[in-house]
Amino acid sequence: MTRQTANSNRSVTLADVARLAGVSIATASKALNGRAQVRAETRERVVSAARQLSFTPNALARGLLLGRSGTVGLVTHDLEGRFSIPILAGAEDAFGAGQMSGLLTDARGDTIRERYQVNALLGRSVDGLIVVGDKTDERPSLGHDLPVPVVYAYAPSSDPSDCSLVCDNVGAGRMGVEHLLGCGRSRIAIITGDPTYGAAHERVQGALAALAQAGLELIGGRAMYGSWTEDWGRGAARLLVDRFPAVDAILCGSDQVARGVLDALRERGLSVPGDIAVVGHDNWKVMALGARPTLTTIDMNLEELGRLAATRLVEAIDGHPRSGRELVTGRLITRNSTAPQD
Amino acid sequence: MTRQTANSNRSVTLADVARLAGVSIATASKALNGRAQVRAETRERVVSAARQLSFTPNALARGLLLGRSGTVGLVTHDLEGRFSIPILAGAEDAFGAGQMSGLLTDARGDTIRERYQVNALLGRSVDGLIVVGDKTDERPSLGHDLPVPVVYAYAPSSDPSDCSLVCDNVGAGRMGVEHLLGCGRSRIAIITGDPTYGAAHERVQGALAALAQAGLELIGGRAMYGSWTEDWGRGAARLLVDRFPAVDAILCGSDQVARGVLDALRERGLSVPGDIAVVGHDNWKVMALGARPTLTTIDMNLEELGRLAATRLVEAIDGHPRSGRELVTGRLITRNSTAPQD
DNA sequence: GAAAGTGCCGAAAAGGTTTTCTTAACCTAC
């Protein structure tokens, strides 16, 4: 049995196109890729043959030859997808439709696993890597002996010569306080989350700076740290209003915490924002929109961060790497918890 | 300048391993792949050479040759990642570490985009496709003229000869009611979500069947449809307890709805589960655990669904396709909203 | 009319791996 038996399940190759167009494989390739040395009429013939056969070039063969696969590896530690999915979406946008695909793997916070995944991805000849963390704290670098560029998103690399994209937590804290000041509040308290998270401290730091600039002090003297839960938000809010009834605004470390705070305030008979204004952090839609009143919060612009990460990666792949940490500023989303908008 | 100049950024190939081990490329390949015709001592030498050079086979070259790339395409419509991320995780588990990688693309609910993504994935020689929907309603089939098998997850294909994996919504409804009956409740009402979602109806259908079996009728005579929001849950719960004060249990269509229901009941001074027991649906952790009391709910076993989807896909790739719809049953997670567990 | 130049096209190599087929070496049995 010879090889030219009809092989229906084999996909159409460039050779098929060339045969149909009556040219060589080389010419067909040049015609389809817009290379110069092809007569217009020939090119036309090839293109129409390709269309007729609905030819799709084999990305594997091309990748093997060029040493570029047109794929990037995405190593995520955030299985909830709260951070990595918007980042992936942004990356897809930045790469341009169909030009680049993302190989997504999940390392589940495990360094060994991460190393393993990176190797698997390198074996697939990815052109670059984006590492997405699950918190904004520094993480160890993957090192510089990798054959492809790496961009760290959300969690920056501890090595300042790596390229990292992070949220501007300090700026976010500042932004929250400035908004509250602009709403006429001056007795501001902070209820935030887990003190082992750098993000919690950074946001507080920014808030304190803004307060200091306005010549104000934090109600209670210090931020209240706990956990990133509604439960803690409720408990902390009760404690706060009992000890400092004069408080007129609460800046929260996350939307979950803010949600708990809002519930506790309502149960204490305090009106929001009448008596106390509340600002959250994350713009986690289901939380912020389900809250009563709907929650003013800071959106970290994760899609933008993702787009930027992808852009930086493409630049690096094209031979123009950057290094250092780049801050992505958030934006305030005003809703009813600071300024009723009926 | 010759080619053998140290080329540090070029990765180590099988030829390098073979040279170090003092064998031919063919032998090296056979040794590393566990083929038979290699002497044990030779194999040992090759393996240690490979380890020494930290050799990783080039997946592109292998894929090109075998016609299998070792990647599967994941087309998702659920950018929130609420469904697709657990499914991806399950798939990764099922494929086995590093054996298969998932090329994730997001079609954003757009059929044109989906078609485009599928073609891009096929160009990358994926071995199969998993299509993840964003709701449990039927979706159009991708057709049977694709060169690779397709498995539909969460949203089944409208073509019954496709292989689809779906949640057992009917069973979930039944499960919820049976749990409530077991807790001694008999005056059960249903507050669910958007009536344009088949899932809403199916869960109701299962619940009604279980009620009928117990010789009971639904309080209010019919399920209350609205939207998948807390707002609706609150409003519906108020309406319900005003009109039917005797109700002693509410089965909710989602955790978000349940959350609203719980809030409204608490504000009406009704105790949960003392006066009224509440069951949710989804086991969306932040919702269910943040609720007061914590929410008994039905987990749809999405990881399991994902694992199963991946398993079915691998089977199909290996030449053993299945067709038809396969139900994945959920499991009840009991928390304090039906049975206090202090 | 010959030499130089130009425009198009095709042959072939390269990229890294797997598999088939061939060869070489060694052993067993008569």
Added chain:
DNA sequence: GTAGGTTAAGAAAACCTTTTCGGCACTTTC
């Protein structure tokens, strides 16, 4: 000692595309 058999290893083809380089045919220029 030779024929036949068995085992281990290597040579080469195949997968599909891109690019370089060579060559052919035709045009221009003196």
